[in-house]
Amino acid sequence: xxxxxxxxxxxxxxxxxxxxxxxxxxxxxxxxxxxxxxxxxxxxxxxxxxxxxxxxxxxxxxxxxxxxxxxxxxxxxxxxxxxxxxxxxxxxxxxxxxxxxxxxxxxxxxxxxxxxxxxxxxxxxxxxxxxxxxxxxxxxxxxxxxxxxxxxxxxxxxxxxxxxxxxxxxxxxxxxxxxxxxxxxxxxxxxxxxxxxxxxxxxxxxxxxxxxxxxxxxxxxxxxxxxxxxxxxxxxxxxxxxxxxxxxxxxxxxxxxxxxx
Amino acid sequence: xxxxxxxxxxxxxxxxxxxxxxxxxxxxxxxxxxxxxxxxxxxxxxxxxxxxxxxxxxxxxxxxxxxxxxxxxxxxxxxxxxxxxxxxxxxxxxxxxxxxxxxxxxxxxxxxxxxxxxxxxxxxxxxxxxxxxxxxxxxxxxxxxxxxxxxxxxxxxxxxxxxxxxxxxxxxxxxxxxxxxxxxxxxxxxxxxxxxxxxxxxxxxxxxxxxxxxxxxxxxxxxxxxxxxxxxxxxxxxxxxxxxxxxxxxxxxxxxxxxxx
Numbered sequence: 001x002x003x004x005x006x007x008x009x010x011x012x013x014x015x016x017x018x019x020x021x022x023x024x025x026x027x028x029x030x031x032x033x034x035x036x037x038x039x040x041x042x043x044x045x046x047x048x049x050x051x052x053x054x055x056x057x058x059x060x061x062x063x064x065x066x067x068x069x070x071x072x073x074x075x076x077x078x079x080x081x082x083x084x085x086x087x088x089x090x091x092x093x094x095x096x097x098x099x100x101x102x103x104x105x106x107x108x109x110x111x112x113x114x115x116x117x118x119x120x121x122x123x124x125x126x127x128x129x130x131x132x133x134x135x136x137x138x139x140x141x142x143x144x145x146x147x148x149x150x151x152x153x154x155x156x157x158x159x160x161x162x163x164x165x166x167x168x169x170x171x172x173x174x175x176x177x178x179x180x181x182x183x184x185x186x187x188x189x190x191x192x193x194x195x196x197x198x199x200x201x202x203x204x205x206x207x208x209x210x211x212x213x214x215x216x217x218x219x220x221x222x223x224x225x226x227x228x229x230x231x232x233x234x235x236x237x238x239x240x241x242x243x244x245x246x247x248x249x250x251x252x253x254x255x256x257x258x259x260x261x
Numbered sequence: 262x263x264x265x266x267x268x269x270x271x272x273x274x275x276x277x278x279x280x281x282x283x284x285x286x287x288x289x290x291x292x293x294x295x296x297x298x299x300x301x302x303x304x305x306x307x308x309x310x311x312x313x314x315x316x317x318x319x320x321x322x323x324x325x326x327x328x329x330x331x332x333x334x335x336x337x338x339x340x341x342x343x344x345x346x347x348x349x350x351x352x353x354x355x356x357x358x359x360x361x362x363x364x365x366x367x368x369x370x371x372x373x374x375x376x377x378x379x380x381x382x383x384x385x386x387x388x389x390x391x392x393x394x395x396x397x398x399x400x401x402x403x404x405x406x407x408x409x410x411x412x413x414x415x416x417x418x419x420x421x422x423x424x425x426x427x428x429x430x431x432x433x434x435x436x437x438x439x440x441x442x443x444x445x446x447x448x449x450x451x452x453x454x455x456x457x458x459x460x461x462x463x464x465x466x467x468x469x470x471x472x473x474x475x476x477x478x479x480x481x482x483x484x485x486x487x488x489x490x491x492x493x494x495x496x497x498x499x500x501x502x503x504x505x506x507x508x509x510x511x512x513x514x515x516x517x518x519x520x521x522x
Contacts (some may be wrong), residue, residue: 124385128504135500158504165499200518234517239396240424242510243389243419249507250514256495257461 002063005052005075008082012073016052016083016095022149024097031151034085034093035212036061041161047097054080057091071093073112098151099167106140106167112186113138113255116177118223119146120244122215126150127158128245129212134162136252137259141168142177144223172209178226181209187228190219191247195230199251202231204258210251215244263324264306266336269343273334277313277344277356283410286359292412295346295354297322302422308358315341331355331485346414358390359412360428367401367428373447374399374516375470377438379484380407381505383476387411388419389506390473395423398520402429403438405484435472439487442470447490451480452508456491460512463492465519471512476505 005013017026030049033039042048051066052073066072080128081089115138120126126148133141148155150168181188185205189199202208211227213219224230233242233250242250266274279285280293291310294300303309311333312327326331342350376399381387387409394402409416411429442449450463451472463469472488474480485491494503494511503511 101348130506131500131504132507134498134504135494135496137497158422160500160502162500198518200521233396233514234521235396236398236517237395238518239392239421241421242396243392243506245504246389246393246510247506249503249510253494253511253514256497257459259497260459260461260495 002058002067002072002074005073005079005151008079012050012052013075013079015092019095020085020150020153025149025151025229028094029098030151031098031156032083033096033156034083034091034153035090035157036092038156038161039092039094041164042094042096043164046164049097051092052080052083053093054089054091061092085157098131099163101169102167103140103169106169107180107184109139110207111205111259112140113183114140114142114181114186115248115252116142116144116172116174116188116209116211117147117213118154118174118211118219119150119214119217120212121146122244123148123152123154124158125215125243125245127160128156129248130155130159130168131162132245132249132252134159134165134258138166138252141153141166142172142174143168143170144174145171174223174226188226189229189251190224190227190229192219192224192227192230192232193232193253195232197231198233198234199254202229202254204255208255210248212244212248212251253256263319263328263333265333266340269295269340273311274336274340274344277354280356281346281414282354283413286410286412290359291356292359292417293344293346293354293414294357295414296351296418297353299422300355302425303355303357304425307425310356310358313341313344313354313356315350315352319395322353328488346418362430363428364401364430367430368441368445370400371468372520373375373401373468374464375397375401375403375442375444375447376509376513377403377405377433377435377449377472378408378468378474379405379435379472379480380475380478382409383505384409384413384415385419386418386476386504388421391416391420391427391429392423393506393510393513394422395426397517399427399513402427404429404431405435406432421495435484435487449487450490450492450512451485451488452494452512453480453485453488453491454493456493458492459495460492460515461476463490463515464486465516469516471509473505473509473512
């Protein structure tokens, strides 16, 4: 039976409300997936701690499918809207466990393909980058300290569920990750103002990785110096730069193109 | 001399405030460019009607450079913040004339490269698409009725000034534009679920155009049927779709790649 939550003082309610803060998500190792479409992307073997839904959602969709998987709470529209990150809540959310870190499993892929980012700050950009990485078959994403939290609701929404498909490692030290790559023969590239060649002739069929920089500042010198090569993305028009997620998409899709054959 | 605006009832103030509505921008044929970085992208021969700035901005930057170009108004932070579309206004905006339509000049480019969009709705997506189109050398962008206004402040911000570089035609009828293209030998392609080949072998060095669809619904059948060919973007990973601006970026950059040689 679904359990009713009827008060702002309810412990479950207060705990879920607290998950809009990164420090609480970090402490508890969980995050909130909101909306039916996003929830339907949760893989069957992904640990879900609980579902919360409005009375109207429960009436329309039933609670059984949810209860079979995790404890299910029902609350009024008013209470639910206080938990929701959207203006027009669909009336359902899931509290999910975060990804389990298993770098070894990520590293040992053959002809691997990774993405590293230094202080990517815009939630929409990060979410879109994760979605594009998922589409292009990236084996793992490594985010430096100072990047926006991947479990931020705006990031999650922009991933369109790809957070459940690609391993994402946060708070990594770029030097260490680059060293690990070198050890394993993964060549690391970045788009850089001083890059002299285009990405189209890089040997991307072999194990490779791209490092992308902050939206406004680009890559730090320290990060850029970790790379095996710098490339430039051609810009035959008048714009002087590309949006960070577009630049990342162009680079990732060059890997896809080269690996099609 | 710069002119002071001291009241909410000031006619200039009321007129500029009204420009946050599309119908007023349409009626007057002007739009608002906000922020120093964006204003610095305005080409020298672009008609600017007036500048508005806060007292603090005027004190720090002087008014002379602005006054040499157009009538300049100074107002308090409080009044300015009522005109601004951002949370932390930089204290300067320009009222600019919209682009002058000159389709004939756009059409006659050799080896032309166009972008068409059907009901693109997300301001950030449209702005990013315009910025990417500018970088990749697109000769003109054609937006169907039902697309978000290109002079919406959020679109403008995401273009990063590219609105001043690429001709954008709004409220176009896709059938007519496609007919004009056919007449001029421009081949029109779209990414489509039923596309069978990847974009990498299309003859994109010749005159070509891509048609992109709405973020949620994709292309209508009517629009898809106007195309000379459908392509699919490969997705070797698990994501089932790409963000609209990323998909557009991948297609536009395939044109760039093919034309490098």
